[in-house]
Amino acid sequence: MPLTRRSLLKLAGLAPSAKLIGIQLAHAEDRQFQHALTLFSDVKYGPDFKHFDYVNPLAPKIGRVRFGIIGSFDNLNPYTYKGETAGAASNDTLTSSSLDEPATKYGLVAESMWHPQDRSLVVYRLRPEARFHDGVAMTPDDVIWSLEALRAAHPFYNAYYKNIARAEQTGEREVTFTFSEAGNRELPSITGDLPVLPKHWWTGTDAKGKPRNIQETSLEVPLASGSYKAVEVKPGVSFKLKRVPDYWGRDLPVNVGTDNFDEIEYVYFRDANVAFEAFKGDQYDWQLEIKLQGVGHAV
Incomplete structure (x- = not known):
C-alpha cells in the first residue's frame, strides 16, 4: 500500500482531520505580528501611539x-x-523610520509584520486602505512585482535586495520574503524599505499607446x-x-x-x-x- 498523507498520519497516531488542523492553527498563533521592527530589544513607540514626539500634530x-x-x-x-x-x-514603502531612535521601522503600507528568531524570512500584512493616487488598492501582487522590477531596473536595488531569495503571497493581504541566509539582523528591516509600485500602471501604456518600461x-x-x-x-x-x-x-x-x-x-x-x-x-x-x-x- 502506498504511503499517502492519511496513512502517514495514522502511523504517527494522529487523526487526519482535527489534530492536523490544530497543529496548523498553533503554528499560526506562534507568529506574533508586531507594529514595528527594530535591531534592538524594544521600540520607543507602542502599538497605540498617535504620532512621533518630534512633530506638532496640530501644525496647519x-x-x-x-x-x-x-x-x-x-x-x-x-x-x-x-x-x-x-x-x-x-x-510609499512597506515601513517608515522614526527620527528619534536608531534602526527602527514602523508600519506604513504594512500594518503589521513578523519574523522568526533566526530572521530567515519576514512576513508583512498590508493595510486594506492603502491606495495609489488613482484609487486602486495596493496588493501583494504589487509588492512582489515591485521587488522583481526594481532589481531588474537599477543596480542599487539589485544589490540592496540581493539576499531576498523569494517573495510570495501567503494570505489575502500577506507577503512573505524568504532570505538566502539566516541570522542577518538587518534583512527584515531592509525589506521594509521596499517601495510599493503600481503594477497595473507600469505594465500599461502611456497617452500615446506606447508600453511603459520601468528600466527606461x-x-x-x-x-x-x-x-x-x-x-x-x-x-x-x-x-x-x-x-x-x-x-x-x-x-x-x-x-x-x-x-x-x-x-x-x-x-x-x-x-x-x-x-x-x-x-x-x-x-x-x-x-x-x-x-x-x-x-x-x-x-
Whole structure:
C-alpha cells in the first residue's frame, strides 16, 4: 500500500482531520505580528501611539516652499539609473523610520509584520486602505512585482535586495520574503524599505499607446501613492508638487504632523552664481550652504 498523507498520519497516531488542523492553527498563533521592527530589544513607540514626539500634530496644512537646485533633469522615472532624475513622484514603502531612535521601522503600507528568531524570512500584512493616487488598492501582487522590477531596473536595488531569495503571497493581504541566509539582523528591516509600485500602471501604456518600461527614462509623471503629487513639470527647469488632500495615509501615526506645505516647488539652475542671485531676487526660498575649506558652496 502506498504511503499517502492519511496513512502517514495514522502511523504517527494522529487523526487526519482535527489534530492536523490544530497543529496548523498553533503554528499560526506562534507568529506574533508586531507594529514595528527594530535591531534592538524594544521600540520607543507602542502599538497605540498617535504620532512621533518630534512633530506638532496640530501644525496647519498651508503655504508653499520653493527650493533652489543646482543642476538639471531629463527623467521623471526615479527607479532607473539612466538620465538625470527629478523627484517628481514617490511611492510609499512597506515601513517608515522614526527620527528619534536608531534602526527602527514602523508600519506604513504594512500594518503589521513578523519574523522568526533566526530572521530567515519576514512576513508583512498590508493595510486594506492603502491606495495609489488613482484609487486602486495596493496588493501583494504589487509588492512582489515591485521587488522583481526594481532589481531588474537599477543596480542599487539589485544589490540592496540581493539576499531576498523569494517573495510570495501567503494570505489575502500577506507577503512573505524568504532570505538566502539566516541570522542577518538587518534583512527584515531592509525589506521594509521596499517601495510599493503600481503594477497595473507600469505594465500599461502611456497617452500615446506606447508600453511603459520601468528600466527606461521618461518625462511622464509616474503614478505614485505618497502625500504629494506632481502637478506641473517643466523639463530641466522646475517641477511643482501639491499635497494630496485625500492621501490614504494622512492619518497614520507615522504621518501625523508631517508634510504640512500645500505646495512644494523645485527650481533648477545650471550656475551657482545665477542661483544665488535668484535667491536674493526671491525666486526661491531655501538654499543649503556647505562650507568646505573656508569656501561656501550652494547645494
